[in-house]
Amino acid sequence: MLEGVITKGVGGFYYVKTDRGVYECRARGAFREKNITPLVGDRVLIRESDSNKTGYVEEIFERKTQLKRPPVANVSQAVIVASIKNPDPNLWLLDRFLVLAEGVGINIVIVINKVDLVDTNTIDSICKTYEKARYKVILTSSMTDEGIDELKEVLKDNVTVFAGPSGVGKSSLLNKIQKKLELKTGEISNKTKRGKHTTRHTELLELEFGGYVLDTPGFSSLNLDFIEKEEDLKYYFKEIEEYSTQCKFSSCLHISEPGCQVREKVESGEIGKTRYENYLSFINEIKSNRRY
Incomplete structure (x- = not known):
């Protein structure tokens, strides 16, 4: 059998990167019986089938970490992206993302994007709030390349979930980090000033300078029911x-x-x-x- 990592899951098919290339796999029926769903980021063993580059997921190794929304495994850190303009920063939603990531016990970095659109006073106020909360904050702009090199250093040799609501510029930033990713970017709705969803599935993307990043769909809410008291x-x-x-x-x-x-x-x-x-x-x- 071959060992690999699930880089994408779509419609019941799991795409597993191995030393021999990427295999399109189905999960064994035994996983369904045990109510186990393979996740992007899972390290797995697959059994090759007779067809070219296809197979079955036979075993899932123990997960080091697991997020529910987005549903990913084995991430070492979270980069939570918010925009300073178009759309305006939603700090209520940002704090919900932070609570979720804190619950998993992974390193967290906050990225404030589109800083070319506002004055420094507006940016400083938000930065100070989250720096006082003991978070690393990176200011970025995909238009001016501000903060791109600093963000690369943070991503290097990590498995990072890149999360945040739609329209904050996650895909644009990732395209700046590595042009070969060629992720689809979306427009901002003139009516709502919110982003249109451009990422349709969770996918593990390999970075040429080392590490992986998970580009995830945007979210409008996060449930806090995992905190009982x-x-x-x-x-x-x-x-x-x-x-x-x-x-x-x-x-x-x-x-x-x-x-x-x-x-x-x-x-x-x-x-x-x-x-x-x-x-x-x-x-x-x-x-x-x-x-x-």
Whole structure:
């Protein structure tokens, strides 16, 4: 049998890259019986069939990491892309992506794209918020090439999920990083100022300077039902977790409790106000989910 990695899955077919080339494979029926679905990024063993470059996935090696949305395995880091203009930054959605990635336990980098479209004051405000939240932030523009070399260094020798809502310029950035990728880019709707979906499936793309990147479809929502208790949400907001140890009560949810250091840090600007507001929004969502 051959060992390889699933680089793409479409319509029940899995495309597995091996030392002998790419094989178009079906999954064994035993996987369906065990309710196991092969994922892009899975390292697998395949059995060749008589037909040229086709086969069957026989075994899936243990996964180091797994994301549900997008459904990918064995990524080492997430690059979350937001745009500063066209469309305007959706920090509520950005924080949901961050919560999901924090839950998987992978390294996270934030990319703020289209920085050529606005003044530096607008950019600085968002950068400071997320740098205070202990994230690396890269400013990019596919028009001026700003930040492209820095982004390449981050991607090198990693398996990276490249995620973010539609229209923020993910495909344009990847095309700048490596022209041979030739990913389809989309226009921004004049009516909604939101992106039109251009990526139809999740695909593992090999980078010529080392590593892989997963180009994923855009998303409009991310479910937080994997967080069962609202007191656990602080572990997904690094700056809130850090300051929560200084609160008067260990059970503090940082809503209205006396002696809350987190709220004091919001007032002093050490924690971004928008980040805190999104935290409160997610707390209410988790409480609501728990009632059903």
